[in-house]
Amino acid sequence: MSIESLKSDILVVGAGPAGLTAGIYAARAGKKVLILQGRSPSRLGIPYIIENYPGFPSIESLALLDLFREHAVSFGAAIRAGDAIAYALDGSPKYVTTKDAIIEAGAVILASGKPLPKERLLDGEDRLVGQGVSYCATCDGPLYRGATVAAVGHGEEALEDVRALQAMGCRVLWVPGKSGGAADTPEAKGLEGQDVAIRRDGKIKQIRGQAKVEAVVIESASGAETIPVAAVFIFREIPAGPLYERAGIALDAKQCVAVDREQKTNVPGVFAAGDITCGGQQVVTAAAEGCVAALQALIYLRS
Numbered sequence: 001m002s003i004e005s006l007k008s009d010i011l012v013v014g015a016g017p018a019g020l021t022a023g024i025y026a027a028r029a030g031k032k033v034l035i036l037q038g039r040s041p042s043r044l045g046i047p048y049i050i051e052n053y054p055g056f057p058s059i060e061s062l063a064l065l066d067l068f069r070e071h072a073v074s075f076g077a078a079i080r081a082g083d084a085i086a087y088a089l090d091g092s093p094k095y096v097t098t099k100d101a102i103i104e105a106g107a108v109i110l111a112s113g114k115p116l117p118k119e120r121l122l123d124g125e126d127r128l129v130g131q132g133v134s135y136c137a138t139c140d141g142p143l144y145r146g147a148t149v150a151a152v153g154h155g156e157e158a159l160e161d162v163r164a165l166q167a168m169g170c171r172v173l174w175v176p177g178k179s180g181g182a183a184d185t186p187e188a189k190g191l192e193g194q195d196v197a198i199r200r201d202g203k204i205k206q207i208r209g210q211a212k213v214e215a216v217v218i219e220s221a222s223g224a225e226t227i228p229v230a231a232v233f234i235f236r237e238i239p240a241g242p243l244y245e246r247a248g249i250a251l252d253a254k255q256c257v258a259v260d261r262e263q264k265t266n267v268p269g270v271f272a273a274g275d276i277t278c279g280g281q282q283v284v285t286a287a288a289e290g291c292v293a294a295l296q297a298l299i300y301l302r303s
């Protein structure tokens, strides 16, 4: 897969009410704006009737999201599918990586929605992100050619990425964690024995290692077993917290991004808005924070 190099004045991570409102303000001000839309849906994309967004006494959430999207695009913002999986935010310009693109931006607005709670992360996952814990087989797989790596996840994407890891020369220990998913398909069974082993009977309980991944602990009916691996590829919703923390962004105890009243994070030129800040957790507050973040990003770019 080829990696595209893209440039924008303002990169917005997230295409919910916060990110799209930021896009509306920044694009209307004449900036080149790219909005990343990850695979997890915006909470506004989960069907419900919203009765408390000003100006719309009753509207379907999906219809409102479409209006936000059309509004942002009408001012020239570009919306691109892809999860941000790595951030280099401390310098200027800033860089954000997806599976198929490296995006350079003058300022970044984080609007990726409600954070995945720490309890849903694997033990050791957040500590070892970037040190063997990866969410992208195509990006990091080549680093582990010839080594044994673990893969976690049971969706179609997990199957695709296990195949990619195998093709890159990794030995893959696939622990889907759930039966009835992609690991039980004839395609997955066809990979077994060809540098792919599937452990359907257990779950990864811990990722071990001091400075980098060294092993996983698999728990099954027959007990706990420690298996040495060089990396762990996790294929499920990407948790923002560990990635943001690794990029130097200060979080609070709930994995929410800490911001001031101007939606500034602790890193200059990086702003955050919406549910990711654990502010109002409403569409109107997400939109309002997106507006403030964009206005501040514009000031930052002028300074």
Ligand SMILES: Cc1cc2nc3c(=O)[nH]c(=O)nc-3n(C[C@H](O)[C@H](O)[C@H](O)COP(=O)(O)OP(=O)(O)OC[C@H]3O[C@@H](n4cnc5c(N)ncnc54)[C@H](O)[C@@H]3O)c2cc1C
Residues within 6 Å of the ligand: 013, 014, 015, 016, 017, 018, 019, 036, 037, 038, 039, 040, 041, 042, 043, 044, 045, 046, 048, 049, 050, 051, 052, 053, 082, 083, 084, 085, 111, 112, 113, 114, 238, 240, 273, 274, 275, 276, 280, 281, 282, 283, 284, 286
């Ligand atoms: C069932 C339900 C009912 C609700 N009812 C109401 C209501 O009546 N009134 C109200 O005001 N609010 C309501 N809410 C809350 C409201 O939907 C949210 O507060 C609002 O959608 C938050 O907006 P956001 O932009 O911060 O995040 P979201 O809308 O969650 O959008 C997050 C965006 O970030 C993207 N993303 C995530 N990770 C990445 C990544 N790594 N890279 C790139 N993109 C990424 C996602 O794909 C998505 O596009 C309800 C929510 C639910 C679930």
